[in-house]
Amino acid sequence: MANASAKRIAGQNDATIKTLRLGMILPTILSLLLRLIFRRSSLPPSKSSLALYIATFMPSFFLSNYLVRIGSPRRDPTTGTLMTYGEDLSQQGITEWCFDIIYITWACQIGSGAFGEWVWWFYLVIPLYAVYKLWSSLISPMLLGRGAAPASAEDTPTESVSKRQDKLRKRQERGDPRVQARSVRK
Template sequence: MAGAAAKKQAVSNNKILRDLHTSSLVVNLFSVFLMVVFNRPNLSKFKYYLMFNIPLISSEYMIEKYGRPKYKENGAIAREGIDLRQEGLTEYMFDVMYLTLFCDVMVGVVGSLKVFYLLVVVPVFMVYKVAGLVGLWRQARGNQLGGADSNGAQSGGTGSSEGRSKRLVKMEARQQKGRGKTQRVRS
C-alpha cells in the first residue's frame, strides 16, 4: 500500500509530464506549421531542425522514463518515479528542454536555424559548473590533507589565523596548550 507522499508525488509527476508533453507538442507543431506554410525556414532544412531537437527529445525521454509512475493491475502505485521537482540533473534537463523549445519558437519567428546556436550555452554552462565543483573539491581535499589554506599559510603549522574560522583557531590553540602540558610532565 502506497503512502500519501507517494500518491502525491505520482499525481505531481503525472501533471508535470502531461504539461511538458503538451507544451512540447504545441511548440513543435507550431514550428513545423511555419516551416510548411510560410517556408520559414526552408522545408529542406527540416533534417537540421530535427537534429537540433535531439537535446529536447533525449531529455524528454529520460524524464518520461524515470519520472512516470508505475501502477499495479489493481491500480495501486508500484513505483512513484523520481521527484521531477528536485534540483540537480533533473533541473538541468528541464532547462535544456525549455531552451530548446524557446529556440523552436524563435526559429519560426526569425526564420533561421541560426537561433539554435543558443544551445551552445548548455555545454558552456556545464563546463562552468564542473570547473566550480573541481575547484571546491581541490580546496576541500587540500584542507583535508593539511595543505595550504586559502591564504597560502600551512594549516598544520603556526601560520596566521586570518582566513581560518574562529573554531579552528581555538582548536589549534587548545592543542598547542595541551602539548605544552604533556611536555612539562615528561620532563
C-alpha cells in the first residue's frame, strides 16, 4: 500500500512540476500578447513597468525552482523504478504559501498586460496576508493573552452530555415508552 501511495504522490508531483514549468513561460507570453492586442501604446514597456515585472518575477522564479527541487520524484536511472517521490506538493503550510505567491504573480503579470499597470497593486495581498497571519497567530495572542482563561463563567461548559444521553433525554421528555425513568437507590 505504501508503494501505491508513493506512486500516486509522485504522479501528482510530476503533473504539478509540469504546470510550474509551463507557468514560468506562459504568463510572460500572454502578457506580451495582451499588450500587443489591447494596449499597443504600452509597447515597449516603460522602465518602471519592466523593473516591477522583474522584481516580482524573481521571487516567483526562486519559489518555483524550490518547489521543483523538493517535489521532483527520483527514479533509478537503469530500471526507472521510483526511489523517492519527493515532498508532497499538495501539503498545507509553506508549500501552499509558495504556490499562492506564484499564482498571484502570474495573475498580476497577465492582468497588467490586459488592463494596465494598476493591476500590480493586487500584489500587495501577499504582505497584507503575511501581516494578518503574524497578527492572528503570534502577536495578538501574546498581547491580548487569549487562551489563558475564559472571559466569564458563562463561557465554561457545566456538564458534558454525549449524543446518546441527549437523545434518550429527549425521548423521555416526549414520554416515549421505550425510555423509562428509573430512580437510583442509595
